[in-house]
Amino acid sequence: MKEKLQELRKRLAEIDAIDSTVQLLYWDQSTYMPPGGASARARQLATLSQISHEKFIDPKIGSLLDDLRPYEETLSYDSDDASLIRVTRRHYERSVKVPPSFAAEFANHSAQCHDTWQKARPANDFSLVESLLAKTVELSRRYSDFFPGYEHIADPLIDLRDESMTVAVLRPLFENLRQQLVPLVDAITSRKPADDVFLRKTFAEDKQIAFGKDIAKCFGYDFNRGRLDKTAHPFMIKFALDDVRITTRVREDFLGDAMFSIMHEAGHALYEQGFSPDLESTPLADGASTGVHESSSRLWENIVGRSQGFWTHFYPKLQEEFPDQLKSVSLDNFYAAINKVERSLIRTDADEVTYNLHVIIRFGLELELLEGTLSVKDLPEAWHESYKKNLGIVSSTDADGVLQDIHWYHGTVGGSFQCYTIGNIIGSQFFQAALKAHPEINSEIEEGRFDTLHRWLTENVYRHGRKFTADEIVRQATGSSLSIEPYIEYLNKKYSELYCL
């Protein structure tokens, strides 16, 4: 039995080496690749991804997994071996259920839809991409149909990124959250808006990056096992447990961009640098789910990085770095500025409070499209209506409406937005649990120290990698299931103080 497990591990390690190399192809494409490299890069990506996929759906993997079942049953659920077999089987079964011809059709369609969207958005012309998006909806439905027995047609799509989450769980949770957020936004926006004009002076790029790197280091991000580069869109990417890189965008005319992007991506990277070394080269060296991944990035960016305690320590240093721009701005005013809440049209620019409403709007529309109660033709109008209802604001264009996000135009409709709000919810649950175990965390943050928090997260979340589902890990770490209470409590407390509600 040991030989079978060894054979499985060997095959998975080979696949991991290919997959991590695919990641390097992406990283280079976004960082340093010269323009001429684009077409060869597409071929390299396609070839390696195909080889990896073929090796993973090899029937030999299936038979090894079958053979290992008796052994698995002798192991405790949370052992590395049992988890490896269980998680690999889940991926394997999912992978073999989707015929290669369908995957190819979807990939081709996706590429075409993405190309067209890239023209439609600047042209503010939804009609260019309408029929392609309708096809995406159809293909997304067909994808789900490879997984008969689902409760809601969106469930198999959600399962792709947020394993163990379902519409039955998320819809009431999000509706509950929405009902709390709408009045909170109303209350906040009835007050005087925070002044953030000083964030929009000129801030030298190299100083911003150096400051962001210092923060990431303080958080616990290990630059011997990672690095920071500039890209058009920030991201975190892992090539190995000891090579987890982050990127950022920098705007010299807006201080908030790079600093919080770096905190966000460092939050992702702390998760992946924190996997147990025993999980290296296996499918377990991954986040439990996209939502849990977002919980780490959002916890570090928002709960820590936008807290008053954090800036009590770091603001004097920031002022020292940018004296001309910030010397006359008080800590309180700075803190208010980086937490300014406003009704806005663009999800990626949204603040901590309104952000979830952007997500909930998309999640609701996705479900209607998949259920067939909304047609793609009527989507732009439904978008505007939902924005009006939930955020009290309407875009005059589709470019800033239904065309704004890449997700639906370069993947499935369904399954790709919920993770952000799940992340906010779980992040608050984790932070609350950490604080309960170690009340000194708040005072440590005020001293620019993060080791207790980092250690708690490593111990309770990070080191497990993908051994457990999101639901399992939240229950283990916090003692309760997914719950919005800590998040609502956090938002209410923070923003009541900020806006004197």
Place this chain on the structure above:
Amino acid sequence: MKEKLQELRKRLAEIDAIDSTVQLLYWDQSTYMPPGGASARARQLATLSQISHEKFIDPKIGSLLDDLRPYEETLSYDSDDASLIRVTRRHYERSVKVPPSFAAEFANHSAQCHDTWQKARPANDFSLVESLLAKTVELSRRYSDFFPGYEHIADPLIDLRDESMTVAVLRPLFENLRQQLVPLVDAITSRKPADDVFLRKTFAEDKQIAFGKDIAKCFGYDFNRGRLDKTAHPFMIKFALDDVRITTRVREDFLGDAMFSIMHEAGHALYEQGFSPDLESTPLADGASTGVHESSSRLWENIVGRSQGFWTHFYPKLQEEFPDQLKSVSLDNFYAAINKVERSLIRTDADEVTYNLHVIIRFGLELELLEGTLSVKDLPEAWHESYKKNLGIVSSTDADGVLQDIHWYHGTVGGSFQCYTIGNIIGSQFFQAALKAHPEINSEIEEGRFDTLHRWLTENVYRHGRKFTADEIVRQATGSSLSIEPYIEYLNKKYSELYCL
């Protein structure tokens, strides 16, 4: 038949995508990989290289090549299709002759030998690595024995990098060259040495790089299809015809290093950027041989980049860039400094004239080791003797003697040094032929223009990639076989003027 060719091309394109990704793994390892990434990188490299090798030695490739033989015979020798089949067959037959178990044994041994050499060199202790090097000699001989019918036991090893070259050709050629170089070095070193102390002032790194990039651009290196990064050792690397990158090392305390490294690597890159687009994703998108590759880099670095004409144009610009360091140095003195000839111990620091003697020394010792007329035990002493005889200088250490180069300690003994001198020889042949066809090249260089030379090289050498052997390409481009006359003529003329011989 068309389908068979298409099938072959498809398989080769897949292998090319893997191989070029392996190159990216190397590039990243040398440029941006954090220290922690090293052990995973070794796994990724091993896995991808193995997959590529398995795909290439697939018997299906062999049967496609057999099936295509009748078709090949209907084609002209220089057609793309015939060349593809011919060159692929040559590689295939070479690859399948070496048993995988032997390749693995050699790779393991190589890694161990390299590790030990890394300790032996700084410790100046040849005895540490002696028995391992003896094993390398034995393995190198065994490698050759997989190719029965060779004339000299070094031929199969030489063929690995310089296909079509043999000891029978190279030994008399190198001996002839040696006989001309030894008195030339004697004559030069009897004169007053050039003063190059001003090259060793302080030169800001960013300015050096910017200046080098400008020169590379003027040569014709296309930065839209490439880029320049910093590494410990300069190199050129190709991921695709439109993504050919170069690297350089920069020493702030020596102006010569980065500038000439960039020219050298740009020379390699011009070759690869110049392959016909029809060769993309095939084994033909490669240099004809390592020697022909070196001919391009050495032509641009030395014949062009160290010429008086070149600096007539560029020296005033260099003075403008570094006025404090160079304003009082005349063009003549600068030109003499960058062409300073001296008896020295280290190959990589050697000037244009003595460089070949370093190579010829190593080539001779390799042959004796393989022939069995020299034992590894006696190698350090033989090294010193050969240096004394050929360069009139003896190192007091083995660190600066037999331990100085990585080649024998991280690969075969035999086959890895000849390419540098072949490159010098062929480079002069090419330049002479180009000049004969376009006498205006010299005056263009004085104006900082290189398009006629670049065009001639593209037309006669670069675009063919690996369609022809080194010998074929030299004959086609210059009308004669490998010949040292143009090189000797070039050296005699240049250095007679410089040193008033």
